[in-house]
Each structure stands twice: as structure tokens, then as C-alpha cells.
Amino acid sequence: MSDTLFGPDNLPYGLFSTPDRPGHRRLGVRFGDDVLDVGAAAAAFGSAHAEVLRAPSLNPLLAAGRSVWRAVRAEIRAWLTEDAHRGTAAGHLLPLSGVRLHLPFEVADYVDFYASEHHATNVGRIFRPDSDALTPNWKHMPIGYHGRAGTVVVSGTPVVRPRGQRKPPNETAPVFGPTRRLDIEAEVGFVVGTPSEQGSPVGLEGFRDHVFGVTLLNDWSARDIQAWEYVPLGPFLGKSFATSVSPWITPLDALDAARVAPPARDFPLLPYLDDGAAGGEPGGFDLRITVRLNGHVIAEPPFSTMYWTAAQQLAHMTVNGASLRTGDLYASGTVSGPERAQRGCLLELTWGGRDPLELPDGERTFLKDGDEVTLSAWAPGPDGSRIGLGEVTGRVAPSV
Amino acid sequence: MSDTLFGPDNLPYGLFSTPDRPGHRRLGVRFGDDVLDVGAAAAAFGSAHAEVLRAPSLNPLLAAGRSVWRAVRAEIRAWLTEDAHRGTAAGHLLPLSGVRLHLPFEVADYVDFYASEHHATNVGRIFRPDSDALTPNWKHMPIGYHGRAGTVVVSGTPVVRPRGQRKPPNETAPVFGPTRRLDIEAEVGFVVGTPSEQGSPVGLEGFRDHVFGVTLLNDWSARDIQAWEYVPLGPFLGKSFATSVSPWITPLDALDAARVAPPARDFPLLPYLDDGAAGGEPGGFDLRITVRLNGHVIAEPPFSTMYWTAAQQLAHMTVNGASLRTGDLYASGTVSGPERAQRGCLLELTWGGRDPLELPDGERTFLKDGDEVTLSAWAPGPDGSRIGLGEVTGRVAPSV
Missing domain, CATH: 3.90.850.10 (Fumarylacetoacetase-like, C-terminal domain)
Structure with missing residues (x-):
């Protein structure tokens, strides 16, 4: 992981679906060559921010404001990097090659x-x-x-x-x-x-x-x-x-x-x-x-x-x-x-x-x-x- | 009604609320100096288009396409002008002076x-x-x-x-x-x-x-x-x-x-x-x-x-x-x-x-x-x- 462009200091957000459920768009965070299903992970970890992370678009998280952005980012980083959480998080990682990526937010102007x-x-x-x-x-x-x-x-x-x-x-x-x-x-x-x-x-x-x-x-x-x-x-x-x-x-x-x-x-x-x-x-x-x-x-x-x-x-x-x-x-x-x-x-x-x-x-x-x-x-x-x-x-x- | 600019051949659409329920935005059609609450009227008349007319925005009607636009327009005109319906419709007319008007649709581009x-x-x-x-x-x-x-x-x-x-x-x-x-x-x-x-x-x-x-x-x-x-x-x-x-x-x-x-x-x-x-x-x-x-x-x-x-x-x-x-x-x-x-x-x-x-x-x-x-x-x-x-x-x- 050390030489990846998408390590634990990056954690960009996207919107994905899987071939078995093409109509089910979910928020994901890229981690190396995987995507973390952050809505599912949020439910598994009992996150206080599960609602915005389970939305079918990035817009609710965008609208939540900077304090939420920072809190969610810290939380996701912990899930992916701390020994106590990594095992649970791994169950919600999907190979990037197996998902379809969508426009992650609704463009206003x-x-x-x-x-x-x-x-x-x-x-x-x-x-x-x-x-x-x-x-x-x-x-x-x-x-x-x-x-x-x-x-x-x-x-x-x-x-x-x-x-x-x-x-x-x-x-x-x-x-x-x-x-x-x-x-x-x-x-x-x-x-x-x-x-x-x-x-x-x-x-x-x-x-x-x-x-x-x-x-x-x-x-x-x-x-x-x-x-x-x-x-x-x-x-x-x-x-x-x-x-x-x-x-x-x-x-x-x-x-x-x-x-x-x-x-x-x-x-x-x-x-x-x-x-x-x-x-x-x-x-x-x-x-x-x-x-x-x-x-x-x-x-x-x-x-x-x-x-x-x-x-x-x-x-x-x-x-x-x-x-x-x-x-x-x-x-x-x-x-x-x-x-x-x-x-x-x-x-x-x-x-x-x-x-x-x-x-x-x-x-x-x-x-x-x-x-x-x-x-x-x-x-x-x-x-x-x-x-x-x-x-x-x-x-x-x-x-x- | 004969010299009004808003007679039965006009019937423009708007979005309104009333002071007693300021958060309840409803579609209206202007008729003279009144507004017909078209969602309520659609329910009263059992309209097949009640769903788009009860929306809190004009967008669902806009998206429904020309055949629906024409059918809905004919229906509303009948409610307001035919003897069999006018009495029922009158129960859903509100004076224009008593409502607040909102931006009726969500502007895309x-x-x-x-x-x-x-x-x-x-x-x-x-x-x-x-x-x-x-x-x-x-x-x-x-x-x-x-x-x-x-x-x-x-x-x-x-x-x-x-x-x-x-x-x-x-x-x-x-x-x-x-x-x-x-x-x-x-x-x-x-x-x-x-x-x-x-x-x-x-x-x-x-x-x-x-x-x-x-x-x-x-x-x-x-x-x-x-x-x-x-x-x-x-x-x-x-x-x-x-x-x-x-x-x-x-x-x-x-x-x-x-x-x-x-x-x-x-x-x-x-x-x-x-x-x-x-x-x-x-x-x-x-x-x-x-x-x-x-x-x-x-x-x-x-x-x-x-x-x-x-x-x-x-x-x-x-x-x-x-x-x-x-x-x-x-x-x-x-x-x-x-x-x-x-x-x-x-x-x-x-x-x-x-x-x-x-x-x-x-x-x-x-x-x-x-x-x-x-x-x-x-x-x-x-x-x-x-x-x-x-x-x-x-x-x-x-x-x-």
C-alpha cells in the first residue's frame, strides 16, 4: 500500500453500483485498488453519520458542512487503518475492477x-x-x-x-x-x-x-x-x-x-x-x-x-x-x-x-x-x- | 370573467402556500383573481393525474410530457367551466390575495x-x-x-x-x-x-x-x-x-x-x-x-x-x-x-x-x-x- 496514489491519506469519494444490482447506487471511498462501501461500513460500525453515507449521491454529505466532512473522513480512515476495525472494514471492500462508477454528485451550476x-x-x-x-x-x-x-x-x-x-x-x-x-x-x-x-x-x-x-x-x-x-x-x-x-x-x-x-x-x-x-x-x-x-x-x-x-x-x-x-x-x-x-x-x-x-x-x-x-x-x-x-x-x- | 386576462383559455400554473401552512407548497392554477388548488381538486374529482398535481413543484408535471399536459389542461378547464363540476371546484378556489407564490419549478440550466x-x-x-x-x-x-x-x-x-x-x-x-x-x-x-x-x-x-x-x-x-x-x-x-x-x-x-x-x-x-x-x-x-x-x-x-x-x-x-x-x-x-x-x-x-x-x-x-x-x-x-x-x-x- 505504501506506494499507492490512493492510500489512507487520500480517501476520495465516488458513487458506484455492482453488476448484480445495477440500479443500487452507493457511496464508495477508493482505497488502493478497492472501493469501500461506506454506507454498509457505516451501518456495521454504528456510525453517527450513516444517513449521509447511505445516500445514493454525494450531495447530502456535501451539504452537511465542513465539521461533518472532517468527522466522516477521520472515521473512515480509522476503519481502514486501525487494527480493531480493519477486519470489519475488509468485509465491505470491493475490487474496483468489479464496480461501475457514476457521476458522484448532482451538478447545480x-x-x-x-x-x-x-x-x-x-x-x-x-x-x-x-x-x-x-x-x-x-x-x-x-x-x-x-x-x-x-x-x-x-x-x-x-x-x-x-x-x-x-x-x-x-x-x-x-x-x-x-x-x-x-x-x-x-x-x-x-x-x-x-x-x-x-x-x-x-x-x-x-x-x-x-x-x-x-x-x-x-x-x-x-x-x-x-x-x-x-x-x-x-x-x-x-x-x-x-x-x-x-x-x-x-x-x-x-x-x-x-x-x-x-x-x-x-x-x-x-x-x-x-x-x-x-x-x-x-x-x-x-x-x-x-x-x-x-x-x-x-x-x-x-x-x-x-x-x-x-x-x-x-x-x-x-x-x-x-x-x-x-x-x-x-x-x-x-x-x-x-x-x-x-x-x-x-x-x-x-x-x-x-x-x-x-x-x-x-x-x-x-x-x-x-x-x-x-x-x-x-x-x-x-x-x-x-x-x-x-x-x-x-x-x-x-x-x- | 369575460374581460379577465386569466380566464378559462389561459390557466397558468404556479406554486403557492397559505399563511396557516407556510411550509406546505401546492400547485395552483390561476383563474381570474383566484387560485385553484389543483392537487386538492384532483383528489376531489378522482383525477387520473392526481399524483403530478399533488407534487410540491411543477417539475413532475413538466416531466410527464405533452399528452399529459393536454389531458390535465382539459380536465382543469372542465372543472372550472362545466356546470356539473363548478360547485366542487369552487370549494378549492382561494383568493389570490391570500396566498404566497413561490418559484414554481426547479431551474435546471x-x-x-x-x-x-x-x-x-x-x-x-x-x-x-x-x-x-x-x-x-x-x-x-x-x-x-x-x-x-x-x-x-x-x-x-x-x-x-x-x-x-x-x-x-x-x-x-x-x-x-x-x-x-x-x-x-x-x-x-x-x-x-x-x-x-x-x-x-x-x-x-x-x-x-x-x-x-x-x-x-x-x-x-x-x-x-x-x-x-x-x-x-x-x-x-x-x-x-x-x-x-x-x-x-x-x-x-x-x-x-x-x-x-x-x-x-x-x-x-x-x-x-x-x-x-x-x-x-x-x-x-x-x-x-x-x-x-x-x-x-x-x-x-x-x-x-x-x-x-x-x-x-x-x-x-x-x-x-x-x-x-x-x-x-x-x-x-x-x-x-x-x-x-x-x-x-x-x-x-x-x-x-x-x-x-x-x-x-x-x-x-x-x-x-x-x-x-x-x-x-x-x-x-x-x-x-x-x-x-x-x-x-x-x-x-x-x-x-
């Missing part, structure tokens, strides 16, 4: 940010070569927009190549058909547990109380559809066909050893975003992401390079009084580091399709039907251990 | 369109005076974006003036504070009942099967926040603090007599948006909207002038394979006609604040604390009758 300076700069240069790469607002606020919550799907769900309008250069009218520029975006998603009241902003210091955990997220993007539609109201159909998330939600508490200071900021921040003076914990996370295309590593984006932190995004998203709901999901935006091999989408990796990637199975600019993309990540854990984030994978299905 | 050519042209001239008023894509697709579902509130909910970043002209850095340009947008919202599968577009012809009904909607907007944030990913905090809807959802079937042809289109439409050849019912709705500020009429926007129809918006929103969920809400965008007195927001009515409105209580550019805005509307009904849409109202509360 989904917001996608744009928080990597390297990504935003590269995209600006590719999409708007005649303008400054970064818009004037970019270093004053974490730019974001709402996405479609109803098309957030769990890892493994096929992604049907979307159709839509694109306008070929040198033509005046758009044409319609399957996207020719299907792309990925390697992102980190944050899952809100504790709701907030409309009209009451959640400040930087509210991050720990409101955000339950972290998931990997692939924000599939159709670049030709997006390029034609996105002025003036932002991305819409170029994004809304599918967003894939990992089946595992890693609690924030598992990432304490991964907290790092964000990069130095170039402009003074308004007080509601200023995390320099707060004296609190560092706002960044040292997550090392790997992007694989048909099994081949195509990028290793470092989350520690993100200009805007998840706490700043939360503060910004609510500063106008917008409320949070249990199940809100917000994502970092594409994670790209300064190096070419650290870019989190094909648009950047191939510079808008100009510089194809050379893969063992041929050149690639954008995704072909049948391509499979997998994101994985790990973070430093306590005492030199590693905390794995659950993988998110998806295969491109042809347009129907 | 919320999308806001931008479908008035007059509005988009005016806004383009005000926000982007150095560019073409309409972007090149505008006449090829209904431009839209996702909004925040969690801050959709029912009519009567106070709207707290949002705070946020704005960048004064001639300064390089933004300042923070309460918006100085709080605005309204008079819109019509469409409520989705029947869901669709991810990967399966809903065509123009699917409008009647998927859309249950219509509501008035006020898309409150902070213009200074919006102007600074919206490039490149679209409106975010300038909109997400509150969106108000009427407590009454008028079934599409009540608006048959209001169907009108949309304006002539200037460019050929791609087949999935081309409603000219379909030979189906006209895509527009002849809804006459009135906007009141502190009781004074400030605009009368005609919905019949909208360039893009609700059926086209539905077809566009799903053409990339995005699924629909029960409770999805999509709005038309600001309704503005060609005349100044037909413009549906203060930004246009005052031309960006340059030309104040003269009201009995003083000049107005944007909204002051304490201001109350009310949208109302009616449409032609059968035999010269009128179908009223439920009002949506909101008062501005000061920043906290």
Missing part, C-alpha cells in the same frame, strides 16, 4: 474559469492575432463564464463529435457539419458543498468552509464552432456538448501538503481578491497533471503555475451576491505551464493546428473519431507520499 | 439569448461604437450564453444592488463598489418539460413536444460590471446576481391564437434553423409587454418583432448534441421594438445614460435604490379574448 496566464496568452495570440494577447481585465479578475451543468458526464462516457456552424476563412457565410477541430482542455474542478445566501458574498477566507473537494475535468471544446460563435457573449455550443469529470472527488483535506503559493502577481489586487496580505494558507495547489492521447503522454501541465487560485475564483464568483448551491462545480480553465510540453489543450500544443503532434499512430492536430484522452494527476501528500486524483477519460464517437 | 435585432443593434452601437453594431454571426444563429440557474428568483424577491469591478474611462485600473448602472431587461422565458438525450439534437419540430410554457423574465444587469468583464468570455457577474421570473407559467397551448410569423430574415438560414420551408405553425408570438418603473409605463416592447424564435433557439441550443433536462429555462434576450418607446432596457431607453427618462418622481438613467420594476404582458386569445402572462416585479435593495 457549472462555471468555467480561464486562470492560466500561459493558456490565456497562447489562446489570445491564436484567436486574436491582431490584438493584445491578454484583455485589459485579465490580471484584475479571474475571468469566467457559466457552462452547461446538464452535460457534465462521468469519466468513460463517450463524447459524440458535435455538429454545428463554422465559418471557413475567406467565405462570408457559415457551413454546417461535424466539428473539424475537436479539442480537450485539461482542468481541475472544485466541488461546492456548503451553500450561501443570495446577497452575501463569500470571501477568500470562505474557501475551506464552502468547497468540499477537487476533481479532474476535461472541458471538451469544438474550436471551429467556438471561434465563430463566441463574440460577443462567450463560448456556448463549442463547449456545451460534454464536460467530463473524474468519478472521484478528493477532499480538500487530502491536499494540505500540496498547498503552494501562487505565482507573483503583476498588478495590485482589489481587497476582495488580495490573498497576499491574508496570512492564511497558500492559495495554490501543486498538482502534476498528465494528458494522454491513446495512451501516449502529450502534455504534463503543472497546476501550481495558475495565476488565479480556486479561493480567488470563489470570492469573485460570489462578490456580486450570487449564491452558492450544494453541487456547484467550478473549473480552473485549461492548465498550461510556460513550456510547450506543459500545454493543456491541442489548440496550444499544435498552435492552432499549424504544428501537428507526432504520435506513434500518426500525426495529430485535433482529435479523430476513436481517439481516447485520459487525464491523470498526483499531488504531494504527507511524509513523502503521493495523493492521486481519479483519472478522467473519454473516447470520441463519430457524429450521428 | 438557464440560457439567455440575444434575439432582438433592435436590441442587439442598439447595444452594439452603445458598447462598441467603433465596430459594426451586429457581429458577423448574428444573423446566422441565435446568439446565447449560459446564465446562473441558482439565482433565478420568483417575482417579488428584492434585488440587492450588486457590487463589483468597474473601470472608469480614462483610468487604467478598475475600482470596486456598488454598481452605478443597474438595469433591467424585459424578456420572455421558455420552460422545458420533456428531456432529451445527450447526442440527439431536438429540431425545430420538437418545440411543442419539449417546451411546456412561457413566463415573463427580468434579466437584471449591472452595465458597468458587464462592460468591464465581458470580453472575451461573455457576461458573468454583471448578470448572475439575480434573474426574476413570473410566478405563473402559461402553457404553450394557451397561446395558439398568438402565433405569428417572425420578421423576414435577411440571410438564408442553415437547414436546422430554416423555419420558412417547414409549413408548420408560425414561430413567433404576439406578446405585448409593458415595463413599469415605480408604476409609470416606460416601455411597451412587442415580442412579435424578435428576429429569432423560441423554436429556433431550442434547435440551436441542442444542435451540438447538448441534452435538455426538465426545468431548463431559456430566455429570449431583451425584447426591443424599432421605436424608442419599445426598448426593453434602460441602457437603450437612455442611450447609455446620455438621455435620461423624465418620470414624475424625477429623472432616471439607471435604477436607484428603492425603485420597483414590473413587467406585464398579454397576448391575443381565442374569440377576441386576451391571455395575460403573470407579472414579474422586483424592488432594488441597497448594497449591504
Whole structure:
């Protein structure tokens, strides 16, 4: 167990079913290559939190608040690691290979940010070569927009190549058909547990109380559809066909050893975003992401390079009084580091399709039907251990 | 009853409670100045649809599909109008003045369109005076974006003036504070009942099967926040603090007599948006909207002038394979006609604040604390009758 990414310091939550009872969805905690049926274990151990752990969704636990999150986490860790409990817990461990994993929570609102300076700069240069790469607002606020919550799907769900309008250069009218520029975006998603009241902003210091955990997220993007539609109201159909998330939600508490200071900021921040003076914990996370295309590593984006932190995004998203709901999901935006091999989408990796990637199975600019993309990540854990984030994978299905 | 806006040809649905049982939310149908407790009536009449009518939300009826919508509507109409039933029904009518109205459905995803050519042209001239008023894509697709579902509130909910970043002209850095340009947008919202599968577009012809009904909607907007944030990913905090809807959802079937042809289109439409050849019912709705500020009429926007129809918006929103969920809400965008007195927001009515409105209580550019805005509307009904849409109202509360 010592070298696993899913040891006793990780304990991410998911939702599973077994082939003999496909309609019976149960909460599970990943432990090595097994899943602990936490509802059954809670009953066996007489846990005071059996009710939230026996729910067919993570939402009741998300809504229960930070003190319950911590108590439940300590309890589950004890079941799995203490001599007096391990035997009982073992009776509720199932091999991961034998279960089906589902979307673990009901997504309320989904917001996608744009928080990597390297990504935003590269995209600006590719999409708007005649303008400054970064818009004037970019270093004053974490730019974001709402996405479609109803098309957030769990890892493994096929992604049907979307159709839509694109306008070929040198033509005046758009044409319609399957996207020719299907792309990925390697992102980190944050899952809100504790709701907030409309009209009451959640400040930087509210991050720990409101955000339950972290998931990997692939924000599939159709670049030709997006390029034609996105002025003036932002991305819409170029994004809304599918967003894939990992089946595992890693609690924030598992990432304490991964907290790092964000990069130095170039402009003074308004007080509601200023995390320099707060004296609190560092706002960044040292997550090392790997992007694989048909099994081949195509990028290793470092989350520690993100200009805007998840706490700043939360503060910004609510500063106008917008409320949070249990199940809100917000994502970092594409994670790209300064190096070419650290870019989190094909648009950047191939510079808008100009510089194809050379893969063992041929050149690639954008995704072909049948391509499979997998994101994985790990973070430093306590005492030199590693905390794995659950993988998110998806295969491109042809347009129907 | 003959001159009411809420006669037997209307019958909109809402959700209400009474002061003696504030936690007991029940479905109601508005009939004149009364509310029919349809759950209680369904029990009394032994309706086959009692289960959906006794739910504490409109969602189960929305999900039941068009054949149930039609059957239930015919049944309720019979209870209220046939001699054999009226006496029984009368026992389940409550005065509207004695009930509290709630948000009648759980909003899944919320999308806001931008479908008035007059509005988009005016806004383009005000926000982007150095560019073409309409972007090149505008006449090829209904431009839209996702909004925040969690801050959709029912009519009567106070709207707290949002705070946020704005960048004064001639300064390089933004300042923070309460918006100085709080605005309204008079819109019509469409409520989705029947869901669709991810990967399966809903065509123009699917409008009647998927859309249950219509509501008035006020898309409150902070213009200074919006102007600074919206490039490149679209409106975010300038909109997400509150969106108000009427407590009454008028079934599409009540608006048959209001169907009108949309304006002539200037460019050929791609087949999935081309409603000219379909030979189906006209895509527009002849809804006459009135906007009141502190009781004074400030605009009368005609919905019949909208360039893009609700059926086209539905077809566009799903053409990339995005699924629909029960409770999805999509709005038309600001309704503005060609005349100044037909413009549906203060930004246009005052031309960006340059030309104040003269009201009995003083000049107005944007909204002051304490201001109350009310949208109302009616449409032609059968035999010269009128179908009223439920009002949506909101008062501005000061920043906290």
C-alpha cells in the first residue's frame, strides 16, 4: 500500500453500483485498488453519520458542512487503518475492477474559469492575432463564464463529435457539419458543498468552509464552432456538448501538503481578491497533471503555475451576491505551464493546428473519431507520499 | 370573467402556500383573481393525474410530457367551466390575495439569448461604437450564453444592488463598489418539460413536444460590471446576481391564437434553423409587454418583432448534441421594438445614460435604490379574448 496514489491519506469519494444490482447506487471511498462501501461500513460500525453515507449521491454529505466532512473522513480512515476495525472494514471492500462508477454528485451550476496566464496568452495570440494577447481585465479578475451543468458526464462516457456552424476563412457565410477541430482542455474542478445566501458574498477566507473537494475535468471544446460563435457573449455550443469529470472527488483535506503559493502577481489586487496580505494558507495547489492521447503522454501541465487560485475564483464568483448551491462545480480553465510540453489543450500544443503532434499512430492536430484522452494527476501528500486524483477519460464517437 | 386576462383559455400554473401552512407548497392554477388548488381538486374529482398535481413543484408535471399536459389542461378547464363540476371546484378556489407564490419549478440550466435585432443593434452601437453594431454571426444563429440557474428568483424577491469591478474611462485600473448602472431587461422565458438525450439534437419540430410554457423574465444587469468583464468570455457577474421570473407559467397551448410569423430574415438560414420551408405553425408570438418603473409605463416592447424564435433557439441550443433536462429555462434576450418607446432596457431607453427618462418622481438613467420594476404582458386569445402572462416585479435593495 505504501506506494499507492490512493492510500489512507487520500480517501476520495465516488458513487458506484455492482453488476448484480445495477440500479443500487452507493457511496464508495477508493482505497488502493478497492472501493469501500461506506454506507454498509457505516451501518456495521454504528456510525453517527450513516444517513449521509447511505445516500445514493454525494450531495447530502456535501451539504452537511465542513465539521461533518472532517468527522466522516477521520472515521473512515480509522476503519481502514486501525487494527480493531480493519477486519470489519475488509468485509465491505470491493475490487474496483468489479464496480461501475457514476457521476458522484448532482451538478447545480457549472462555471468555467480561464486562470492560466500561459493558456490565456497562447489562446489570445491564436484567436486574436491582431490584438493584445491578454484583455485589459485579465490580471484584475479571474475571468469566467457559466457552462452547461446538464452535460457534465462521468469519466468513460463517450463524447459524440458535435455538429454545428463554422465559418471557413475567406467565405462570408457559415457551413454546417461535424466539428473539424475537436479539442480537450485539461482542468481541475472544485466541488461546492456548503451553500450561501443570495446577497452575501463569500470571501477568500470562505474557501475551506464552502468547497468540499477537487476533481479532474476535461472541458471538451469544438474550436471551429467556438471561434465563430463566441463574440460577443462567450463560448456556448463549442463547449456545451460534454464536460467530463473524474468519478472521484478528493477532499480538500487530502491536499494540505500540496498547498503552494501562487505565482507573483503583476498588478495590485482589489481587497476582495488580495490573498497576499491574508496570512492564511497558500492559495495554490501543486498538482502534476498528465494528458494522454491513446495512451501516449502529450502534455504534463503543472497546476501550481495558475495565476488565479480556486479561493480567488470563489470570492469573485460570489462578490456580486450570487449564491452558492450544494453541487456547484467550478473549473480552473485549461492548465498550461510556460513550456510547450506543459500545454493543456491541442489548440496550444499544435498552435492552432499549424504544428501537428507526432504520435506513434500518426500525426495529430485535433482529435479523430476513436481517439481516447485520459487525464491523470498526483499531488504531494504527507511524509513523502503521493495523493492521486481519479483519472478522467473519454473516447470520441463519430457524429450521428 | 369575460374581460379577465386569466380566464378559462389561459390557466397558468404556479406554486403557492397559505399563511396557516407556510411550509406546505401546492400547485395552483390561476383563474381570474383566484387560485385553484389543483392537487386538492384532483383528489376531489378522482383525477387520473392526481399524483403530478399533488407534487410540491411543477417539475413532475413538466416531466410527464405533452399528452399529459393536454389531458390535465382539459380536465382543469372542465372543472372550472362545466356546470356539473363548478360547485366542487369552487370549494378549492382561494383568493389570490391570500396566498404566497413561490418559484414554481426547479431551474435546471438557464440560457439567455440575444434575439432582438433592435436590441442587439442598439447595444452594439452603445458598447462598441467603433465596430459594426451586429457581429458577423448574428444573423446566422441565435446568439446565447449560459446564465446562473441558482439565482433565478420568483417575482417579488428584492434585488440587492450588486457590487463589483468597474473601470472608469480614462483610468487604467478598475475600482470596486456598488454598481452605478443597474438595469433591467424585459424578456420572455421558455420552460422545458420533456428531456432529451445527450447526442440527439431536438429540431425545430420538437418545440411543442419539449417546451411546456412561457413566463415573463427580468434579466437584471449591472452595465458597468458587464462592460468591464465581458470580453472575451461573455457576461458573468454583471448578470448572475439575480434573474426574476413570473410566478405563473402559461402553457404553450394557451397561446395558439398568438402565433405569428417572425420578421423576414435577411440571410438564408442553415437547414436546422430554416423555419420558412417547414409549413408548420408560425414561430413567433404576439406578446405585448409593458415595463413599469415605480408604476409609470416606460416601455411597451412587442415580442412579435424578435428576429429569432423560441423554436429556433431550442434547435440551436441542442444542435451540438447538448441534452435538455426538465426545468431548463431559456430566455429570449431583451425584447426591443424599432421605436424608442419599445426598448426593453434602460441602457437603450437612455442611450447609455446620455438621455435620461423624465418620470414624475424625477429623472432616471439607471435604477436607484428603492425603485420597483414590473413587467406585464398579454397576448391575443381565442374569440377576441386576451391571455395575460403573470407579472414579474422586483424592488432594488441597497448594497449591504
